[in-house]
Amino acid sequence: MGLNIIVLAKQVPDTRNVGKDAMKADGTVNRAALAAIFNPEDLNALEQALRLKNRYKGTSITILTMGPGRAADIIREGLYRGADKGYLLTDRAFAGSDTLATSYAISHAIRKIEDVDLIIAGRQAIDGDTAQVGPQVAEKLGLPQLTYAEEVISAEKKKLVVKRRLERGVETVECPLPAVITVNSSAPACRPRNAKLVMKYKHAKTITERQNESEDYIDLTADRPYLNIEEWSVNDIDVDSKWLGLSGSPTKVKKIENIVFQAKETKHITSSNEEINDLMKELIANHTIG
Amino acid sequence: MNNVFVICETEEGKVADISLELMTKGRSLANDLKCKLEAVVLGHNLKGLENELYPYGADEVYIGDDKRLDPYTTLPHTAVIVELFKETKPQIALLGASTFGRDLGPRISSALQSGLTADCTALEIGDHFVKKENKEYKDLLYQIRPAFGGNIVATIINPDHRPQMATVREGVMKMEVFDKSYEGKLNTLDIDKYLKPEDMVVKVIERHMEKSKVNIKNSSIIVAGGYGMGSKENFDILYELADSIGAEVGASRAAVDAGYADHERQIGQTGVTVRPKLYIACGISGQIQHTAGMEESAMVIAVNNDPGAPINKIADYVITGEVMEVIPKMVKYYKQNTK
Ligand SMILES: Cc1cc2nc3c(=O)[nH]c(=O)nc-3n(C[C@H](O)[C@H](O)[C@H](O)COP(=O)(O)OP(=O)(O)OC[C@H]3O[C@@H](n4cnc5c(N)ncnc54)[C@H](O)[C@@H]3O)c2cc1C
Numbered sequence: 001m002g003l004n005i006i007v008l009a010k011q012v013p014d015t016r017n018v019g020k021d022a023m024k025a026d027g028t029v030n031r032a033a034l035a036a037i038f039n040p041e042d043l044n045a046l047e048q049a050l051r052l053k054n055r056y057k058g059t060s061i062t063i064l065t066m067g068p069g070r071a072a073d074i075i076r077e078g079l080y081r082g083a084d085k086g087y088l089l090t091d092r093a094f095a096g097s098d099t100l101a102t103s104y105a106i107s108h109a110i111r112k113i114e115d116v117d118l119i120i121a122g123r124q125a126i127d128g129d130t131a132q133v134g135p136q137v138a139e140k141l142g143l144p145q146l147t148y149a150e151e152v153i154s155a156e157k158k159k160l161v162v163k164r165r166l167e168r169g170v171e172t173v174e175c176p177l178p179a180v181i182t183v184n185s186s187a188p189a190c191r192p193r194n195a196k197l198v199m200k201y202k203h204a205k206t207i208t209e210r211q212n213e214s215e216d217y218i219d220l221t222a223d224r225p226y227l228n229i230e231e232w233s234v235n236d237i238d239v240d241s242k243w244l245g246l247s248g249s250p251t252k253v254k255k256i257e258n259i260v261f262q263a264k265e266t267k268h269i270t271s272s273n274e275e276i277n278d279l280m281k282e283l284i285a286n287h288t289i290g
Numbered sequence: 291m292n293n294v295f296v297i298c299e300t301e302e303g304k305v306a307d308i309s310l311e312l313m314t315k316g317r318s319l320a321n322d323l324k325c326k327l328e329a330v331v332l333g334h335n336l337k338g339l340e341n342e343l344y345p346y347g348a349d350e351v352y353i354g355d356d357k358r359l360d361p362y363t364t365l366p367h368t369a370v371i372v373e374l375f376k377e378t379k380p381q382i383a384l385l386g387a388s389t390f391g392r393d394l395g396p397r398i399s400s401a402l403q404s405g406l407t408a409d410c411t412a413l414e415i416g417d418h419f420v421k422k423e424n425k426e427y428k429d430l431l432y433q434i435r436p437a438f439g440g441n442i443v444a445t446i447i448n449p450d451h452r453p454q455m456a457t458v459r460e461g462v463m464k465m466e467v468f469d470k471s472y473e474g475k476l477n478t479l480d481i482d483k484y485l486k487p488e489d490m491v492v493k494v495i496e497r498h499m500e501k502s503k504v505n506i507k508n509s510s511i512i513v514a515g516g517y518g519m520g521s522k523e524n525f526d527i528l529y530e531l532a533d534s535i536g537a538e539v540g541a542s543r544a545a546v547d548a549g550y551a552d553h554e555r556q557i558g559q560t561g562v563t564v565r566p567k568l569y570i571a572c573g574i575s576g577q578i579q580h581t582a583g584m585e586e587s588a589m590v591i592a593v594n595n596d597p598g599a600p601i602n603k604i605a606d607y608v609i610t611g612e613v614m615e616v617i618p619k620m621v622k623y624y625k626q627n628t629k
Pocket residue numbers: 515516517518519520541542543544545556557558559560561572573574575576577578579580583593594595596599611612613614
């Protein structure tokens with residue numbers, strides 16, 4: 001029996017490979033210097049979905065992502081690896097959402113997609129490292145959550161069995177479907193793009209992307225509907241805008257400080273008491289330690 | 291009402307260190323706010339655990355002792371705590387940034403529509419002024435945490451929603467007995483009142499716990515020792531420094547080969563790659579195979595008695611001196627400068 005799987009995937013700045021120029025002089029993040037990538041653990045999540053698709057005939061995988069227009073790349077990357085469909089949730093009204101407002105929007109988009117058996121998210125996104133969206137979506141949908149998953153052992157007869165990797169051990173748990181799981185980086189890496197699928201889906205586009213094409217662009221979606229990446233705005237999902245964006249986010253950023261030292265000059269220190277005392281004070285004051 | 295609340299976890303039948311660290315922090319926040327400190331522990335066979343919490347300044351301890359709460363699964367724990375919070379209305383709630391807290395915290399915050407800030411490295415009380423509305427918020431919880439892969443530090447606040455929730459990693463806050471003879475009050479929770487059959491749908495089939503494993507990869511601060519540490523015994527001072535500043539201990543291959551540290555701590559080309567916000571290299575020369583595994587650290591401090599050691603080229607701070615003189619001083623002055 002096939003499963004209807006949704007994979008939650010986010011486009012994130014590649015914070016793991018920040019060069020020393022990733023911070024601007026004013027102490028803010030130089031987003032332009034950071035590549036936008038498929039959040040690494042969301043690829044682990046996608047791989048689990050693809051394995052289930054190989055195993056259970058008739059399984060379909062839908063990528064759901066919330067972000068700016070260019071996040072459609074994430075859906076294409078998913079299609080290139082074996083996903084069947086994608087939804088891009090994009091609207092100005094989502095901007096500035098914290099994890100709770102994000103979860104609210106995502107859970108309502110999932111409600112609109114019918115007969116979902118399994119929702120697979122990454123454990124955490126590397127831009128915030130919060131690991132909150134998966135469990136918060138599960139709560140909003142009233143579904144059980146299995147976090148820190150390393151392997152989906154089976155998903156048969158409406159019953160899900162998952163191996164979880166905890167700080168101090170492993171656990172095998174079972175729960176009814178539908179359910180939400182979040183996948184760890186210790187799970188198998190995602191397979192590479194499939195050349196045939198790249199050929200098939202390289203012209204997959206959202207409606208906005210198609211509108212922005214030059215005049216000689218030929219819209220292929222009429223005879224190849226699979227090339228249409230669905231784009232949803234606030235109006236397409238049943239939400240109350242007071243729970244979205246900055247105003248719908250309980251958490252606010254009060255202050256941001258840069259802790260990368262600009263144009264690093266090495267400071268030389270001796271082992272004298274005063275100099276080491278000063279160093280420790282400095283590290284505490286700028287929140288590097290303590 | 292309006293108190294500071296710590297959601298405790300247990301480990302081998304005792305309150306876990308992370309929870310006691312949060313109690314210590316919670317006590318000082320409660321003192322700043324002139325309110326009470328409350329704690330909740332859920333599980334099975336918890337008799338007497340309240341006595342582990344009183345010395346940390348717990349005014350009220352809630353214990354929910356029931357077979358259905360052990361082993362931990364998300365839904366029943368959420369159900370009990372969400373209801374308990376509706377009854378007790380805390381202004382602040384703290385949890386460990388452990389697999390427990392990072393599973394439970396977001397679920398609770400979603401149910402209560404309250405903000406949650408993960409992995410805080412500091413928690414302070416402060417005010418906030420919104421110019422646009424000319425509105426002053428008094429005594430908010432400043433939730434300070436690294437973001438963007440540790441490249442920035444953000445201060446997060448939850449002005450309008452309660453509780454203000456935060457998770458903190460083990461080892462980040464200090465654990466200190468507040469008063470050995472402090473006496474709080476025990477409240478035993480009637481679990482039947484809180485649980486519904488549908489909370490029990492997740493079943494743990496098998497569980498295999500191991501002794502805590504080293505996790506240098508995810509540590510935001512690493513104290514690494516090399517061959518220049520001189521002996522396995524001398525490595526103890528690195529553990530002491532790491533313990534006090536909330537770091538993990540790493541090692542160079544030469545140190546591992548010499549038996550100063552276990553292989554799982556090796557950093558470099560044939561070990562693990564790390565990108566902490568702070569890397570303290572002690573007695574490590576900085577050969578390319580080592581630096582390949584740590585050069586993306588946001589900040590590097592090198593302690594070496596050779597002013598020409600290659601590691602110094604990639605270091606932000608170079609301390610030229612003997613490891614066994616410098617590192618004990620770092621421990622000492624860290625402790626002196628933090629309460
Ligand atoms: C294929 C290959 C793979 C490798 N993979 C790795 C790897 O993954 N990780 C790794 O670390 N290495 C690796 N190496 C080994 C690497 O080349 C170096 O040999 C090793 O990193 C050196 O370790 P070290 O800096 O601790 O020792 P040393 O090079 O011996 O340096 C010791 C340093 O301590 C200083 N010192 C000595 N005494 C004191 C004192 N009392 N106080 C202060 N400073 C003192 C010295 O000045 C010196 O700089 C690999 C090598 C090869 C060939």
